[in-house]
Every structure is written in structure tokens, then in C-alpha cells.
Amino acid sequence: MGARQEGPWLDDAAGRLIRPYTVSGGRTKPTATLDLLSMVMAxxxxxxxxxxxxxxxxxxxxxxxxxxxxxxxxxxxPAVVTKVLISDLVDCGALTARAPRYHTNPTDRSLLEAVLDGLRQRL
Structure with missing residues (x-):
């Protein structure tokens, strides 16, 4: 068996030794309402x-x-497993979560063009 990697239950040759949904106890629905852009803090x-x-x-x-x-x-x-873990931590009071704040319409063409221009300048 290979050496242990970054996180628990990882192996160089085998990868993750347990299935992701085992981490959440098979649960796929978080109790807290979370978006991928939701901000959480300890x-x-x-x-x-x-x-x-x-x-x-x-x-x-x-x-x-x-x-x-x-x-x-x-x-x-996977994001859904992470959401379950985070909602567990929110439920026990270890984390707070807030929904993302959109100052403008996130699908606004001018906003998307500005983001694209910014990315081009960085590359």
C-alpha cells in the first residue's frame, strides 16, 4: 500500500479508500440552504x-x-457531499452561512464581459 496523501483515507495508488457518500452517511440533502457561492465562516x-x-x-x-x-x-x-458536511457544521453552531449577494444580475452581459476582460488581462 502506498504512502498516505493530503487528506484522510487516501492512498497514492488507490486514491480515495472510501466512497464520497460514505462521508455524509449516505445523505444527499443538506439541512441548510446552501449555494455553491454561499459563504461560510467558523x-x-x-x-x-x-x-x-x-x-x-x-x-x-x-x-x-x-x-x-x-x-x-x-x-x-462532490459539492452535494460538501453541502451536507457544511450543513452539519452549521446545525451544531460551528459555522455560519450566508447566501451569496448579487449586486447586479449575474447573467448581465456587461458584467460577464467585464469578467472576461479581467481574465484576459491576467493571462
Whole structure:
């Protein structure tokens, strides 16, 4: 068996040793209303003792406002599984969550063009 990688239950040769939905106990519906752009932040509370290591990893990523999408990417878990983990942490008071704020219509053509121009300048 290969050496252990970044997170728990990973192996160099085999990859993730447990299925992603095992992490959420098979649950696919979070109790909190979360969007991929929802911002979550740690409150200073601790996760419940019955929560797994992924809960602690997610909580550790939330020292400042962090999006659900960013947490999912760091944990290398599907977004829906990440939403369940985050909602568990919100339910126990370890995280707070707020919906994304849209100052304008996110599908506004001028906004999308401005984003594209900004990306082109950075590349």
C-alpha cells in the first residue's frame, strides 16, 4: 500500500479508500440552504464528537469567509457531499452561512464581459 496523501483515507495508488457518500452517511440533502457561492465562516465552536475527520477539515478551511465551492475543491468531494458536511457544521453552531449577494444580475452581459476582460488581462 502506498504512502498516505493530503487528506484522510487516501492512498497514492488507490486514491480515495472510501466512497464520497460514505462521508455524509449516505445523505444527499443538506439541512441548510446552501449555494455553491454561499459563504461560510467558523464561529469558534467545535464540531460534535460524532462528526468525522472531513467535518474537521472543512471547519479548518473556514477561518475567513469561504465559498462552498472552494471547500469542495479542497476536500476533493462532490459539492452535494460538501453541502451536507457544511450543513452539519452549521446545525451544531460551528459555522455560519450566508447566501451569496448579487449586486447586479449575474447573467448581465456587461458584467460577464467585464469578467472576461479581467481574465484576459491576467493571462
Amino acid at each position: 464561529t469558534g465552536g467545535a464540531p460534535q464528537p460524532h462528526m468525522g475527520p472531513e467535518h474537521s477539515l472543512a471547519l479548518g478551511l473556514c477561518g475567513g469567509p469561504t465559498s462552498v465551492a472552494e471547500i469542495a475543491a479542497h476536500l476533493k468531494l
